[in-house]
Amino acid sequence: xxxxxxxxxxxxxxxxxxxxxxxxxxxxxxxxxxxxxxxxxxxxxxxxxxxxxxxxxxxxxxxxxxxxxxxxxxxxxxxxxxxxxxxxxxxxxxxxxxxxxxxxxxxxxxxxxxxxxxxxxx
Numbered sequence: 118x119x120x121x122x123x124x125x126x127x128x129x130x131x132x133x134x135x136x137x138x139x140x141x142x143x144x145x146x147x148x149x150x151x152x153x154x155x156x157x158x159x160x161x162x163x164x165x166x167x168x169x170x171x172x173x174x175x176x177x178x179x180x181x182x183x184x185x186x187x188x189x190x191x192x193x194x195x196x197x198x199x200x201x202x203x204x205x206x207x208x209x210x211x212x213x214x215x216x217x218x219x220x221x222x223x224x225x226x227x228x229x230x231x232x233x234x235x236x237x238x239x
Contacts, residue, residue: 130176132156132187138196141203144186148216152183152239157190157197157212165211168230175232181239183215215239 135144135155144153156172159165176185190197190210201208204216209226215238216222223238225231 129173130185132185135186135188135196136193138199140186141196141199144216145219147184149219152181153216154183154185154235155188155200155214155216156185157188157200157208157210157214159210160189160191162210164227168211168228172230172232177232181236183235183239 144155147153156169158169188197188200197208200206200214204214204221206212206214206221206224211230212224212226213230213235214221214224215235223235225234
């Protein structure tokens, strides 16, 4: 018998797509009133897919006010490069970058990405 995950057992993430380079300025402004998270995802990487699934399984909105953005860095490589340049964070994939008060305050990559760590930093 194959195990099927009960989708109603968890909340999941209401991702907002980061698909326009102009959104970076908006995210910076938004982070002055709410914590913003950027998830840089490679659709060609199994580790990136595994981390994304793990975040989706464990994410809840309880106890934090994080606004999550999803960046498909294969499709939008120019935006990924602009994010790295703008915040002075070396590009990795998968990667999360947290913004607060207009600045990058936390980043993690690969298996260091977890909802618990993100929530602690929020």
